[in-house]
Amino acid sequence: MALLLDLMTAVFLLLGSLIGLTGGIGVHRLPDFFTRLHACGLTDSACAFLVLTGLMLQSGWSLVSLKLIFILIFLLVTSPTASHALAKTALGCGERPLSQRGTED
């Protein structure tokens, strides 16, 4: 049982780190603001979710887990909101997605 938990933790943490890394590379490599925002949002939500779940498996039924759940809920609500606000502000400031850029000019 303990081995299984450790194994699951490892899987979750590794997957989370992988997604975090992907997001980091994406922020650097993707061509425009909105695609970069997508990479950013990936790190914020999926990576944080996986890493926190992995940590929760380690801490078991305790106060630490409860606090981790609080952080998880907080992140799950705030990071999409932040992405949304960023995208909307960017649109308001005249930034256009790559696919629409050619048609408007």
Add this chain to the structure above:
Amino acid sequence: MELLIDIVLLTFLAITALAISHVRKLFCAIMLASIFSLLCACLFVTMDAVDVAFTEAAVGTGIAGILMLGALRLTETREKRPPHQPWLALLVVCTTGAVLIYGTADLPAYGDPAAPIHQHVAPRYISQSQQEVGPPNFVTSVLASYRGFDTLGETLVIFTAGVSVVALLGFRSLRQFLRNRRRPSVMADHLVLRIVAKMFIPLILLFALYVQFHGDYGPGGGFQAGVIFASALILYTLTYGLAKALQVLPPRILYLLAAGGVLLYGGTGWLCVLRGGHFLDYRALASDPLVGQHLGILLIEAGVGMTVFAVMVLMFFAFSSRKEPQS
């Protein structure tokens, strides 16, 4: 393992510091400065200094960045190129750094129990604070009771900073702003943002109260709680606009809170004197010394929280009322 974490964090810290000095865009510099203090907070956690890490995360990463962004709106967003090559400055910095690194050779090793700093008063703080002061978190005992005078100084520094900012750019612009307060907010059409802010502001305030009153038992205290309170109000200002926020919390109440916090702190000290003790010797506050200590710590933490909250919000208001963005 811990060594590896330290090395990684310190490397990131050095890279961030170099990047801050390299970038010319001030916006990037502010973001990097926030990352810098987040890394510092992580380092403090690895050193088991949770209270300091908490303060660094709340103040350095959170509110300092927001205040600097607010200041950035009033200035240019690019750093000007210096007219001369600063070789002399580089030489001075390198020499000083080399001397400092040379000086660390004489310092005792990290965590060395025989180091002078662990021989002086620290053993008493660690072994006696439970009996003498009471709170399980002896960082609070040191901060609020043993070193209460230093903390009074820190609170006064924050108060002075707030007074200076308001004196430099606050007063008239705030009044002007209040006179023509019917201006649309930029974020008024962000429905999602408003709903999420409405959801989270009460929770943030609740967390601030927890931090304020749980400081005796865990990491936390007046400084952190004040900053968290202020961040809730800043979130409100960002989503609902400054005019609404000024209606919720007019500057004159903030002035009262800022001065009242320091007054509460100093007043607690003088109350101790009037009841026959020394200045800030809370044992005189009640017949039982431990109860007195508890009461004293509670009062001065409340004073610190009030002042920090009011000053942070005042600074933010002063910066953001200066120039409303055109929308």
